[in-house]
Amino acid sequence: MRARLRAWLAAPVDAAGLRAFRALLGLILAASVVRFVALGWVERQYLAPTFHFTWPGLGWVRPLPAPALYAVLAIELGAAMALAVGRAPRRAAAVFAILFAYTRSIDVAPYLNHDYLVLLLAVLLAVIPTHRPTVGRWAYALLRGQVGLVYVFAGLAKLNADWLVYGEPLRTWLGVYAHLPVVGPVLADDRVAVLMSWAGAAFDLTVPFLLAWRRTRRLAYAVAVVFHVAVGLLFPIGVFPFVMLAAATVFFEPGWCRRGPAPTTPAPMPRWAPAFVGVWLAVQVALPLRFVAQPGPVNWTEVGFRFAWRVMLIDKVGRVTYRVAADDLARPVEVDPAETLTPLQARQMSTQPDLVAQYARHLAARFEAEGHRGVRVYADAFVAYNGRPSQRFVDPTADLAAASTEGTPAWILPLAHPWPARPPPF
């Protein structure tokens, strides 16, 4: 069995399809880097903040001075272009992945699922020898597995009452377009939101399989184009639709873009390849499922929410203020984080418990540095979630400066309103 699997993975296939994917992704990433700089996000996300939310274990990552940071982005652009034209593609992918990982490690607040996907794909392109005429089937299996898992977990995450019964958050988001001529009244119809929710879940759950099956592939890709571009038109999700449309091409026949006969060159499979494929895909299955080990609804607690393809699932608006108490203070001092955080940081932090706790620890350190003793930090944090009335989501009596952030902390209050306020449309 193992030998048969190994032989199947080692079987040489045309690498032209991977090169096409690599070129498309390279172009998208190059455009993405230019867009990032042109929109002023280097300044806004890395240079302007006086405080950065750090990733566990990566607290030492700091933004470089502006000229060096722009140089990093320039090298990222060069690497993306090299990927696009196929110049030293594995090294280019590795350079891109390292620099992209560095910039995205500076601050947790701007975390995006599609940034995570881009990083994963860049790492895979650094591993897969796309420059050869043929590759072992393992290379396609790895990429198809990765892209397929994104879709499937995105679909599984949508199997909940908010999405399927109440049509939330699409119902809220589509209502914004009520003023559009012709399509406005359609989009604002709550029943349409539910129908689109079902269609979205069905699309995510089936499209990798329909793309993988030759007889349905063309139709599936056409639907994918309509789906992703329509979502891109309706919602500000950046380059994500284009990344997914490029990624979906890995399901095409390996020689789909080749003119002329397919190469027959043998493609020796690296010894580590089968284990790498197995471990990589196992991790990619385990990460999105880690929430199962945690109590409480993950969309509310957000414990196990990142790196899990839980996309377009929640609409949250929050507001957090802190009360800092100390032995030498007559009364707690109220601190509005919006006074020091950037609007993006304040907004992202206001609905994500780990960031609320991280900023509390920062406040405690700041007050202690100012000479205060016995500093305690409490949060008045309220969140409105998927059309429910706003409620506290952090225990106001919990000292967040000292509170545990392991697992699902007890200071995350349970969801008080099980269902959205508006009744289901059907």
Place this chain on the structure above:
Amino acid sequence: MTPRLGIGLAVGVLAVVAATLAPGCDESAGGDAFERELITSWVQGYARPTHAALVGDAEALSARAAVFCAAPTAATLTEARDAWQQARGRWSQLAPLRFGPASAFPARLGSNIDFGVLRAEAVVDVLAGDGPLTAADVAAAGAAARGLPAIEALLYPEDDALAAFAATPRRCAYLTAAAEDLVTLTAALAAAWGPYGDAMIAGAAPFEGRDDVVDMMVAELGFTLEVLRKEHLARPLGLTTDGQAQPGKVISAASGRSLQNVRDALDGVSILVRGDAEREVLGLVRLARVAERPDLVQTLSEQLQAADAALAAVGVPLTEALSADRAAVEDAFAALGSLQRTLQTDLPQALGASIGFGGGDGD
């Protein structure tokens, strides 16, 4: 069907979708009728008439100041103070509209009309000068020395007002010049609301459509509550420092009007949120996405009333209440906080005012 044909078909479908959506970017091509009606009511029923009334109040204040200075008596002083109170109340009612013409550079009319907490030394510096004092001189003295707070400082000195005016003749010159300057400022602000209001109604530049106008108004309502809570109450209470009361941070301390300023501002918020039939102003709650949430409409209504009641329950001027009735002030602070939370979380979510993706979506 070949892959290329499939892709071609998909792109064709997309082009149709894009063409259908594209007209939405062109406001002249259409738009939600109620949204237009709503914004028109804000502009024509509230912003413009209230700013026009403010000009009238400033002119009345200028006239009363002149009368007082010509014949300084207790009666004429009271009339001048009443005129100031009227203007101050009107200005506070306009608190949710401190954007656009009020904040635009370089005029910064809002800051020049109301600098916030009085900077007494700026007024003292002008009083200490010599030579003639005109409205232009007051304007040149800077924001801290002009507008409503400076006039308040002149009309409500710590000691006997009539004696203060008698002892410093320049005080009257300053008062009349500052009042005249206020007329100029308010008139400029009211005039600016002409084209700015038209832009709001049309959803034209600087706005990106009427949705953008509604989004901005929702954001401004939340910001207004933030200012009321923090600048008017939290700082005097010392809640942003060490918990010790800070009477020097009280806005309108001299006139004792601090809490009434907040109530007037809350009245302005209420008019824009709930509407006002008498003024023919429609409220945000009439928008379909909010109206579909009766729980939210009720919460907003209750919180507006509760905040006003809590402010009214503070029985003495804020400067005294900081020590004499601190609990009541803290209750008012908390009531404003509840309202602010609803305005900044529930209301924008109901409206989809800014699509509040989860942390990992969008960019």
